Amino acid sequence: MGSILIQSGFAAAIVSMILYLLASTGKEKYLKYGRLFFHLSVTATIASAAYLVYLIISHQFQYTYVWNYSSKSLPVNLLISTFYAGQEGSFHLWAFFMAVLGIFLLQFLLKRDSSGNHNSNIERNDKYEPLVMFTFTLIHAFVLFILVIKSPYLFVWESFPKDAAVGFIPEDGRGLNPLLQNFWMTIHPPILFAGFSALAIPFCFAIAALVKNRYSEWMKLALPWTLFAGMILGLGIMLGGYWAYGVLGWGGYWAWDPVENSSLVPWIIIIAAIHTMLAEEKTSGYKKSSLILCIMAFVMVLYSTFLTRSGILGDSSVHSFVDPGQEVYLFLVVFLSLFGLSGIGLIFFRFKSLRTKKADTSEVLSRESALFTGAVVLSAAALVIAVGTSWPIISKGTIDAAFYNKMNLPLAIFIGVINGFSIMLAWKHSEEKRFLRSLLVPAALAIAGTIILAVFAVRDVLIAIFIATSLFSLFINSRIAYKIFINNKTKAGAYLAHIGVMILFLGIIGSSKYSEEVNISLPLNEPKEALGYKMTYKGSTPFRDMNEEKYHFNVVVEKDGQGFLLQPIMYYSEYSEGILKNPDIANLITKDVYLSPMALETPKEYSENDLVTIKRGEAIEVKGMKVKFIDFDRSKFSQESMQEGKDNIMGAELEITSGYEKEIIIAEQKISDGETENIPVKLKNNERYTFFLSNVTVTGESSIELGIVDAQEIKDPQAPEMLVLTASIKPFINLVWGGTVIMVLGFFFSLYSRYKKFDNEKRKSSKIIYNNGHQNGHQKNGHHKTHNEKQLK
Amino acid sequence: MKKTTIIGIVTIVVFLVVGFFAFSESKIEYSNFQNASENQKTCQVKGSWQKDKEAKFDATTNQFIFYMKDENNSEMKVVLDGARPNNFEMAESVVAKGKFKDGYFHAKEVLTKCPSKYEGKGEHLKQSGI
Numbered sequence: 001m002g003s004i005l006i007q008s009g010f011a012a013a014i015v016s017m018i019l020y021l022l023a024s025t026g027k028e029k030y031l032k033y034g035r036l037f038f039h040l041s042v043t044a045t046i047a048s049a050a051y052l053v054y055l056i057i058s059h060q061f062q063y064t065y066v067w068n069y070s071s072k073s074l075p076v077n078l079l080i081s082t083f084y085a086g087q088e089g090s091f092h093l094w095a096f097f098m099a100v101l102g103i104f105l106l107q108f109l110l111k112r113d114s115s116g117n118h119n120s121n122i123e124r125n126d127k128y129e130p131l132v133m134f135t136f137t138l139i140h141a142f143v144l145f146i147l148v149i150k151s152p153y154l155f156v157w158e159s160f161p162k163d164a165a166v167g168f169i170p171e172d173g174r175g176l177n178p179l180l181q182n183f184w185m186t187i188h189p190p191i192l193f194a195g196f197s198a199l200a201i202p203f204c205f206a207i208a209a210l211v212k213n214r215y216s217e218w219m220k221l222a223l224p225w226t227l228f229a230g231m232i233l234g235l236g237i238m239l240g241g242y243w244a245y246g247v248l249g250w251g252g253y254w255a256w257d258p259v260e261n262s263s264l265v266p267w268i269i270i271i272a273a274i275h276t277m278l279a280e281e282k283t284s285g286y287k288k289s290s291l292i293l294c295i296m297a298f299v300m301v302l303y304s305t306f307l308t309r310s311g312i313l314g315d316s317s318v319h320s321f322v323d324p325g326q327e328v329y330l331f332l333v334v335f336l337s338l339f340g341l342s343g344i345g346l347i348f349f350r351f352k353s354l355r356t357k358k359a360d361t362s363e364v365l366s367r368e369s370a371l372f373t374g375a376v377v378l379s380a381a382a383l384v385i386a387v388g389t390s391w392p393i394i395s396k397g398t399i400d401a402a403f404y405n406k407m408n409l410p411l412a413i414f415i416g417v418i419n420g421f422s423i424m425l426a427w428k429h430s431e432e433k434r435f436l437r438s439l440l441v442p443a444a445l446a447i448a449g450t451i452i453l454a455v456f457a458v459r460d461v462l463i464a465i466f467i468a469t470s471l472f473s474l475f476i477n478s479r480i481a482y483k484i485f486i487n488n489k490t491k492a493g494a495y496l497a498h499i500g501v502m503i504l505f506l507g508i509i510g511s512s513k514y515s516e517e518v519n520i521s522l523p524l525n526e527p528k529e530a531l532g533y534k535m536t537y538k539g540s541t542p543f544r545d546m547n548e549e550k551y552h553f554n555v556v557v558e559k560d561g562q563g564f565l566l567q568p569i570m571y572y573s574e575y576s577e578g579i580l581k582n583p584d585i586a587n588l589i590t591k592d593v594y595l596s597p598m599a600l601e602t603p604k605e606y607s608e609n610d611l612v613t614i615k616r617g618e619a620i621e622v623k624g625m626k627v628k629f630i631d632f633d634r635s636k637f638s639q640e641s642m643q644e645g646k647d648n649i650m651g652a653e654l655e656i657t658s659g660y661e662k663e664i665i666i667a668e669q670k671i672s673d674g675e676t677e678n679i680p681v682k683l684k685n686n687e688r689y690t691f692f693l694s695n696v697t698v699t700g701e702s703s704i705e706l707g708i709v710d711a712q713e714i715k716d717p718q719a720p721e722m723l724v725l726t727a728s729i730k731p732f733i734n735l736v737w738g739g740t741v742i743m744v745l746g747f748f749f750s751l752y753s754r755y756k757k758f759d760n761e762k763r764k765s766s767k768i769i770y771n772n773g774h775q776n777g778h779q780k781n782g783h784h785k786t787h788n789e790k791q792l793k
Numbered sequence: 794m795k796k797t798t799i800i801g802i803v804t805i806v807v808f809l810v811v812g813f814f815a816f817s818e819s820k821i822e823y824s825n826f827q828n829a830s831e832n833q834k835t836c837q838v839k840g841s842w843q844k845d846k847e848a849k850f851d852a853t854t855n856q857f858i859f860y861m862k863d864e865n866n867s868e869m870k871v872v873l874d875g876a877r878p879n880n881f882e883m884a885e886s887v888v889a890k891g892k893f894k895d896g897y898f899h900a901k902e903v904l905t906k907c908p909s910k911y912e913g914k915g916e917h918l919k920q921s922g923i
Contacts, residue, residue, distance in 0.1 A: 364797050380808060387816070396823045398837070403819035407812060519855035519875055578879055598876030601850050722852060724876045 002051050002153035009044030009095075010148050012037045013141035017134055024130035024211075031130065038106065038137055045099040045144065049083075049092060052152055056082055061170040064159040065089065065152040071175035073547040081186045082176050084193070087309065087328075088152035093190065095143045097197035102136060105201060105225075109133065112221060128221060131208035139200050142335050149327050178573045178580055181546050184243035188236060192263060195233030196301050199266055201225040202273065203298035203343070206291045210346040213353055215287045219277050222294065224754045226274055229297075231747030233267045238740040249568075249583035249596045252512065253736065256401040261389040262304030265382045269297040272378035279368035282427045286372055288347070288354045293375065295343035300386070302336040312393055365430045370422030374415065381411045405512075409462055412505060416469030419498055420476045442479070446472035463513055467506065474502040491753055497746025500739045507735025511592075517728035521601070522555065523721075530727050533593065534558040537723040540600075548573065553597055553723050557586065568597040568725065572711060577687060592730040601722045610709050611694060616702040619655075623689065626657040629704055632696075633666050647671070649679075652693050652704045656683060667693035667706065678707070687711065821890065826869040830893040837890040838863050838898065842881065850876055861889060861898070870897040878903045 019034035052065075056079055061067040069089070070082040084093040109129040157164040176185075202222045209218035240260065241253030254260060273293035280286045306312075310329045347354070384407040388399040424430075424438045450458070450468040458464050481495035520530045522537035529535075538554040550571035556563055569582040583596040612622050619628035633651030651666045663683055670677040678692040688711050695705035824836035840863035842848065848859035857873040871889050878887070884905035891900035 384812065391820075395820075398821050399816070400819035400821050400835070403815055406815050406819070521852040521855060581879075599850060601852065601876075724850065724852070724855065726875065 002048055002055070003151055005044045005048035005051060006144060006147045006151065006153070009041045009048060010141055010144040012041035012044060013137050013144055016041055017137040017141060020130045020134035020137060024134055034130070034133065035106065038102065038133060041137070041140065041144075042099040042102055045095050045140075048147075049096040052089070052092065053080060053083055056080065059173070061173050062155050062157075062168065063152070064154045064156050067156055067170050067173045069173065069176055071173040073172075074176060074181075075546075077183075077186050078176060078181055078546075081180075081189075084189050085176055085180060085185075086152075088147065088150050090189065090193065091143060091146045091150070092152060093193045094197060095140065095147060097190075097194045098136075098140045098143060098200065101194075101197050101201065102140065105136060105204075106133065108221075126212070126214065128205070128208055128218070131211055132204045135204040135207045136200060139204075139339070146328060146331060146335075149331065150325070175575055178546070178548065178575055179248060182243075182247050184239060184247060188239040188243055191232055191239060192236035195229055195236050196263075196266075196305075198225060198229035198232055199270060199298050199301050202229065202270070202294040203339075206294040207343065207346065210291065210350050213350060215291075215354070216284075219280050219287075219290055220758075223274070223277050223281070224751060224758065226270060226277065226294065227747060227751045227754060230267065230270050230274055231744055231751060233263070233270070234740070234747065235744050237263050237267060238737075242737065246585060247582055249581055252515075253733075256385075256388070256404045258389050258392075259308050261385050261404075262300075262307050265386050265389070266297045266300040266304065268378050268382040268385070269293055269300055272375035272382070273297060275371045275375045275378070279371040283368045285368065288351075289372065289375060291354070292347055293379070295347065299336070299340045299343060300382075302332075302339055303386075306332045306336050307389065307393075365425060365432060365435060367422050367425040367427050367430075370418055370425055374418045374422065377411050377414045377418065381408055384408060384411070409466060413462070413466045413469050416466070416473045416502065416505065419502075420469070420473040423476050423480055423495070423498075442472050442475035445475050457514060460513070463509060467509060470502045470505040470509075474499060474506075477502065491749075493746050493748070493750030493753060495746070496749060497743050500741070500743025500746055502739070503735050503742060504739030507732050507737075507739050510732030511730040511736055514731045515728055517726060519598070519724070519726050522723045522725070524723075531593075531729050532559060533727075535727065553600070553725075555584075555595055555723070555725070557593060557595075566593070566595045568595050570597050570600065587734070589734065590732060592733045594728045594730055596726045596728070598724045598726055601724055610707045611705055612708065613703055613705050616704075623708055623710055624658070625689070625708075627706070627708070628655040628657075629653075629706075630655055630664075632698070632702070633668075636668075650693070650696055652696070652706075654691065654706075658683070658686060658689075661685060665691065667691045667704075669693045669696060825863045825865050826867045826893075826898065827865065829898060830869075833893050835890070835892045837888050839886055839888045840864055841886050842884065843868060848877075848881075857903075861887065871900050871903070872897050873900040873903050878905050881905055 016034050016037035019030045019037060023030040023034055055063055055066050056070050057076070059066070059070070059072055065086060065088055066082075069085040070079055074082065082089070084090040106129070109132060113127045113129050155166075156170065157166045157168055202225055205218045205222035205225070209215050237260070238253075240263075244255070245253040270293070273290055276286045276289040276293060280290050310332055385404060388403055391397070391399045420439070420442065424435055446468045449471045450464055453467060454464055458467065477495045477498040481492045481499060484492040484495065516531050518530050520528055520535065522528055522535060524537055524539060527534050527536040534557070536556045536558075538556055540551040540553045542549055542551050544550070548571055550569050552567040552569060555566045555568070557566055564586050566584040566586055568584040570579055572578070573580045579599075581597045583594055585595070586593040612620060612627070614620055614627065614629040616629055616631060619626055621627075630653040633653050636649035636651065638648070648671045649668050650671065651668045654665050654667055656663050656665060663685075665681050665683065667681050668679045670679060678694055680690045680692055682690055690709045690711070692707035692709070693704060694707045697703045697705075822836055824834075824838055826838060829836055829838060838861070840861045843860040843862055848857075850857050855875065857875060857877050859871055859873075860868055861871045862868045873889070873891075878884075881887070881903075886906045888904040888906065889898060889900040890902040890904070891898060893899070
């Protein structure tokens with residue numbers, strides 16, 4: 001049933017797209033049907049999503065996707081989030097958000113097209129719905145097509161015909177990767193994908209404007225969506241950062257990883273687009289820039305999808321990629337190049353008509369030129385990141401993360417300056433003296449603040465300048481925001497967002513440039529000094545979480561008589577067949593103390609508890625295995641070399657039966673100069689157990705003493721253990737989170753005030769239209785005029 | 794207008810030049826131990842961990858020491874700042890990022906490449922059967 005839903009959704013999207021295309025050529029009768037099929041495709045997409053969620057919740061493991069990513073033991077919220085744990089599902093999440101946003105977009109367009117939110121009668125019938133919806137359904141169809149060729153609804157016997165008979169239902173699923181088993185998994189991917197989907201909308205408006213060759217209105221219509229996309233994507237990106245920092249223990253919130261970068265680039269571009277769109281709104285210039293940026297933002301979404309989904313970056317990222325197969329790879333290339341080329345091609349095609357009249361270009365000292373410069377700087381940052389991220393495709397190497405920091409630092413400095421300036425500048429023309437005077441106070445404050453910081457800590461000139469410009473912009477924005485806030489709360493959005501960004505900048509400086517980090521080894525109960533703190537490892541305590549046996553490693557951190565307990569976590573994950581680690585953080589207002597566990601070192605490789613004695617020819621049950629000592633292996637052993645004091649190896653032939661598998665291994669002991677060294681040996685197909693030949697009795701009744709170590713038993717009560725961890729101090733990291741929250745709030749306020757404005761204008765204009773309708777009688781006049789108008793242009 | 798155009802162009806050129814140098818400076822190429830010991834540049838070397846040689850954590854320096862064979866089969870001691878990397882024992886191959894120093898490869902980071910476990914295979918299916 002799921003496949004049918006997907007396929008019919010895809011088919012309906014294609015039909016709807018064709019009907020909208022016909023409608024856009026003026027045949028309005030198709031519009032109705034276009035909408036109908038669009039609703040069909042949206043319904044099918046949402047129904048398919050609901051169906052997949054149902055399959056996951058009801059544990060239908062005969063579906064490969066359900067079997068592959070979920071299991072019975074997961075709690076409901078994580079169970080639902082397995083929906084997007086794999087490739088198919090995350091494409092489905094994208095399709096789902098396209099569908100949901102599509103409903104709102106269509107409503108928005110219907111309202112706009114019917115009420116006629118226009119300046120003149122001529123444009124009344126100049127509808128945006130057909131072309132915008134044509135592009136939108138085309139994108140939706142593409143995403144759905146990926147699901148058609150890589151369906152989440154394959155049965156296990158279809159995916160693995162050799163291994164499973166038709167009708168086979170696995171007992172339980174493989175489960176969710178433990179790295180993904182936390183709260184952030186339930187919110188970060190949906191928000192990110194909602195942002196990616198929303199970025200399609202400004203793109204659709206830009207394409208519609210270019211095809212129509214009319215640029216007076218698209219920007220007003222697209223701006224609220226652009227703001228929405230910027231807000232959601234920005235939030236999604238930083239949530240990912242918080243996840244990496246707080247749970248995964250990557251040490252920081254940002255590592256310039258390809259996956260992180262490829263969502264950051266579209267965001268930066270859309271932020272640039274917002275700025276040129278504002279400039280366009282006030283001056284009706286900068287059309288080209290807005291169009292190019294809106295198109296590029298979405299093209300970069302597709303490009304990042306290609307980078308992260310095609311397996312092309314497999315070697316250079318901490319995120320794991322699965323090769324999606326040839327079809328999907330090719331399809332992604334087609335997807336990317338079609339939209340990329342047609343978007344850029346259209347701009348070239350319309351280049352002449354897009355030329356702004358020279359008379360319109362405003363002075364250098366105006367807010368619009370500052371906005372434009374800001375957009376250029378943002379685009380430069382996007383370019384730097386995009387080139388760095390793409391490098392592994394061109395060459396075999398990678399780019400050091402330092403490159404991004406080095407290149408973006410001056411750009412960020414510029415952003416602070418330009419932002420501060422632009423707010424003090426008036427539209428079109430500013431008086432030089434007044435402008436400079438208005439900068440005086442914030443500049444003085446910023447310099448004073450920087451000097452204070454320089455006295456305490458800051459030694460790097462560029463960093464000092466960066467701090468100064470961030471403070472400068474922060475002061476200016478705060479002042480304006482405060483003034484506006486008293487009158488009308490929602491109008492302060494833009495300033496609030498900038499305050500957020502500047503606080504974020506300051507947080508980034510503090511937490512990265514002035515972060516201190518040290519690797520330390522803490523023997524049990526032995527205090528050590530690190531980063532000005534006394535740290536003592538007090539042993540580990542087991543606990544159960546998500547059906548796994550995990551261990552808290554208790555570290556007491558003390559300073560000036562005050563102490564707190566940090567409990568980083570390590571545990572053996574059956575799923576990953578390895579040790580997984582979570583950091584623990586003490587949030588101290590001005591800084592975080594961050595402990596990231598690295599390893600637990602035990603001096604001996606096995607303890608008393610791991611030892612067993614086996615007589616020759618006998619078998620014993622130990623740790624769930626049957627271990628039989630067959631005989632000694634003397635093939636590397638000789639009496640002569642023994643007497644000469646040369647190295648000698650004594651072996652014991654063992655037969656291990658674990659489950660249905662039987663294996664013969666040789667455990668060996670190296671004897672040199674009277675010292676014996678036990679050579680660890682493992683089973684061929686099971687990394688979990690390590691065998692040590694610890695003692696050999698050859699005389700009398702032959703027997704061996706065997707140490708069997710289970711990798712899942714991390715804790716060793718006998719041996720004095722040592723906790724190895726990376727301790728770091730992250731100063732002012734709270735500014736990073738606080739700044740992000742303020743920025744998102746700023747976006748939200750701007751969006752809200754835009755929405756209100758749009759609503760008011762529409763109400764007003766619909767009244768006018770109503771009156772006009774009575775006066776003019778026939779609406780068709782307008783239609784003809786539209787055509788004339790088009791020809792004139 | 795003219796003046797601003799010139800300023801604009803100069804800025805772009807400066808940006809590109811600075812960018813180019815920063816870029817070539819931060820490139821980390823794949824290399825092998827021989828090249829790494831000759832040019833002493835930061836690079837990454839792919840290879841495999843030598844399981845028969847020692848691999849231990851030195852608590853006094855907080856470094857992890859192991860021996861690695863690169864793709865040309867030349868072997869070198871690798872000293873990593875930090876503890877034993879994740880999934881070290883079962884890695885098909887390891888990538889060490891760092892530079893040659895005093896007779897050994899001083900790694901800032903060691904990535905382990907493991908057989909992908911994120912997508913199920915037929916054999917797993919059998920195990921999860923009844």
